[in-house]
Amino acid sequence: xxxxxxxxxxxxxxxxxxxxxxxxxxxxxxxxxxxxxxxxxxxxxxxxxxxxxxxxxxxxxxxxxxxxxxxxxxxxxxxxxxxxxxxxxxxxxxxxxxxxxxxxxxxxxxxxxxxxxxxxxxxxxxxxxxxxxxxxxxxxxxxxxxxxxxxxxxxxxxxxxxxxxxxxxxxxxxxxxxxxxxxxxxxx
Numbered sequence: 001x002x003x004x005x006x007x008x009x010x011x012x013x014x015x016x017x018x019x020x021x022x023x024x025x026x027x028x029x030x031x032x033x034x035x036x037x038x039x040x041x042x043x044x045x046x047x048x049x050x051x052x053x054x055x056x057x058x059x060x061x062x063x064x065x066x067x068x069x070x071x072x073x074x075x076x077x078x079x080x081x082x083x084x085x086x087x088x089x090x091x092x093x094x095x096x097x098x099x100x101x102x103x104x105x106x107x108x109x110x111x112x113x114x115x116x117x118x119x120x121x122x123x124x125x126x127x128x129x130x131x132x133x134x135x136x137x138x139x140x141x142x143x144x145x146x147x148x149x150x151x152x153x154x155x156x157x158x159x160x161x162x163x164x165x166x167x168x169x170x171x172x173x174x175x176x177x178x179x180x181x182x183x184x185x186x187x188x
Contacts, residue, residue, distance in 0.1 A: 001081050001082075001148065001149060001150075002147065002148045002149075002150075003174065006174075007172060008161075008171070008172035008173060008174045009150045009152070009161075009171055009172065009173050009174065009177070010173070010174040010176060010177045011176075011177050011180055012077060012078060012081045012082060013074070013077050013081075013122075014077050014080075014081075015047040015048055015049055016047075016048040016070050016071040016072075017046045017047060017048060017070070017071040017076070018033075018046045018047075018048055018069065018070055018071075019069050019070055019071060020069070021068070021069040022069040022070065024069075025060075025063055025068075025069060026050070029052055029053075029056040029059055029060050029063070030052055030053050030056060031050045031051070031052045031056075031060065032050060032051045032052065033047075033049070033050050034047070034049040034050050034051055048064075048070055048071070051116065054117075057108075057119065061105075061119070061121070064121060065103075074096075074098050074125050075096070078093075078096060085148070087140070087148070087149055088133075088136060088137070088140065089136055092132050092133055092136050093133060093136070096127060096128075096129075096133070097127075097128040097129075097130070098125040098126060098127050098128055099125065099126050099128055100123070100124075100125055101124040101125060101126050101180075101183065102124050102183045103121065103122065103123050103124070104121070104122045104124065104176075104179050104180070104183065104184070104185055105119060105120070105121045105122075105185070106118070106119055106120045106121075106185050107119070107185075120176070122176060122179065122180065124180045124183070150171060152170075152173060152177075154181060156170060156173065157173055157177055157178050157181050158178060158181075158182075160172065160173045160174075160175060160177075160178060160188060161173040175188040
């Protein structure tokens, strides 16, 4: 899928949302919501992006893994990225199954475009399509790439869009897509 803000492609997914009750945790660990990201509807609200003092990083990571007071379903992102723009049929995909694959966490590192250090945590899930959904996805793939939807094989993903076969950059692929496929973080 084309990233909404940057000119690269990535797997379906995005930032989790906070839920009511998170205020207690945020106050305890001096967490400040990060409101630097714009969406089509204004500033991203309730996104699980924030800043906090370094002494509280381990505690907030433990809280994240507890799954308390935060979104845990993949449904909203699936709807926002595939159903709402009608890339897939809303009747065929009105229910989806998915299974947990892995969780990836980056080390503390300098954020690429922000003046701060960051740790990124990705929970990776695999779609488990039923027969009708599988046929719909195959038909979508057969219809070819579009401006917003690209079908990339592991070779293209591993090189973040550079195709070793043609010696050309087909399109940029976000590094986190490679991490999801290989199930490990690399410093790309």
